[in-house]
Amino acid sequence: MLNNSEQFVQSNSPDGGFLQSEAWRKFQEAYGRRTFSLAHHDFHASIVEHQLPLVGKYFYVPRGPIVETQNENPCPKSQHRCRRVKIENDNAKLKNYLTELLDLSKKEKIGWIRIEPANNETLRQIKKSAKHKIVKAPHDMQPQEILVVDIAKSEEQLLSEMKPKTRYNLRLAQRHGISIITIANQDQKPSDKTSMDYLDEFIRLVGITSKRQGIVSHSAKYYRKMWEMLPKGMLKLYVAEYQGQVVAANLMLFYGKTATYLHGASDDQYRNVMAPYLLQWRAIQDAKVAEYERYDFGGVAAIPDDPEKVKRESSMNLDRWAGITKFKTGFSANTKPVVFPGSFDIIIESKRYLLYRIVQRVKSLLKK
Numbered sequence: 050m051l052n053n054s055e056q057f058v059q060s061n062s063p064d065g066g067f068l069q070s071e072a073w074r075k076f077q078e079a080y081g082r083r084t085f086s087l088a089h090h091d092f093h094a095s096i097v098e099h100q101l102p103l104v105g106k107y108f109y110v111p112r113g114p115i116v117e118t119q120n121e122n123p124c125p126k127s128q129h130r131c132r133r134v135k136i137e138n139d140n141a142k143l144k145n146y147l148t149e150l151l152d153l154s155k156k157e158k159i160g161w162i163r164i165e166p167a168n169n170e171t172l173r174q175i176k177k178s179a180k181h182k183i184v185k186a187p188h189d190m191q192p193q194e195i196l197v198v199d200i201a202k203s204e205e206q207l208l209s210e211m212k213p214k215t216r217y218n219l220r221l222a223q224r225h226g227i228s229i230i231t232i233a234n235q236d237q238k239p240s241d242k243t244s245m246d247y248l249d250e251f252i253r254l255v256g257i258t259s260k261r262q263g264i265v266s267h268s269a270k271y272y273r274k275m276w277e278m279l280p281k282g283m284l285k286l287y288v289a290e291y292q293g294q295v296v297a298a299n300l301m302l303f304y305g306k307t308a309t310y311l312h313g314a315s316d317d318q319y320r321n322v323m324a325p326y327l328l329q330w331r332a333i334q335d336a337k338v339a340e341y342e343r344y345d346f347g348g349v350a351a352i353p354d355d356p357e358k359v360k361r362e363s364s365m366n367l368d369r370w371a372g373i374t375k376f377k378t379g380f381s382a383n384t385k386p387v388v389f390p391g392s393f394d395i396i397i398e399s400k401r402y403l404l405y406r407i408v409q410r411v412k413s414l415l416k417k
Contacts (some may be wrong), residue, residue, distance in 0.1 A: 191349025
């Protein structure tokens with residue numbers, strides 16, 4: 050049974066809240082990072098401490114802090130005084146919670162706190178309540194836009210809402226005779242190498258995909274520790290085999306009412322068999338059977354409308370995101386992405402933060 054904190058996280062998170070879950074916090078600790086948790090009935094912050102060369106420590110609150118978005122007893126529109134008092138009380142409580150977070154930061158000698166509010170209203174409330182300066186982070190830690198699809202519909206309806214090219218590629222993968230193998234974490238004893246062999250195949254494919262897309266992936270240690278530490282069945286590996294070869298694999302996470310596509314990888318040599326399409330569809334089917342309500346495809350991004358933003362993005366990055374977005378949105382052509390404000394930094398020690406921004410700027414210039 051869920052505790053009150055987990056229920057609060059799931060009920061008030063647009064993405065289902067797994068990054069603020071206790072399981073994810075414990076995984077981060079097992080990976081070697083210090084963590085902290087501040088939990089109240091209407092506020093939650095699971096915090097991960099990061100250490101950087103030269104500038105020291107900062108706090109990261111992934112997809113948080115989470116504040117209450119559903120009021121159980123809202124005031125009638127006619128009762129303006131009631132509404133005003135409630136807003137004042139909510140602001141006072143948020144100010145107290147943020148003070149608690151800031152006090153912890155000072156105690157741990159933190160330079161800044163990186164937060165990721167769920168929406169612009171929460172960001173506005175935090176800016177109003179915090180005592181310190183808040184600025185946009187130099188980069189977003191999590192995708193600013195994600196595609197979350199309602200899978201409570203019938204399979205027929207979900208198929209009809211796909212783009213024609215996606216349906217075609219899905220059927221093409223089926224005609225190629227792709228077989229899908231599903232392995233849940235901790236399903237087998239550590240001495241049984243079968244599940245770890247498949248995980249190693251996934252890690253191999255991640256390396257191929259990262260090189261192809263020009264991105265830096267997580268380490269093998271990261272994936273193995275995640276597989277080991279998250280609760281049994283929370284992670285599932287979907288592996289596509291073609292003519293006896295592992296050609297693609299997806300890592301899925303199941304939490305609350307949301308199935309989340311965490312990472313995917315594929316072999317360049319077998320692109321024409323369209324295995325990634327069948328992997329996604331099989332995961333959606335399994336999530337439906339298990340009565341999950343939402344399927345989170347993860348990050349998407351349209352080409353920026355702002356010319357200045359286009360200049361700041363490399364052509365490789367834009368091309369990569371365009372391809373990812375086209376693939377994911379093909380599964381639900383009319384679903385609009387969930388948009389987050391992005392990552393913001395609450396500055397605790399201004400000199401250390403200035404040094405951090407200078408270091409980031411130098412790194413950015415050296416990459417060009």
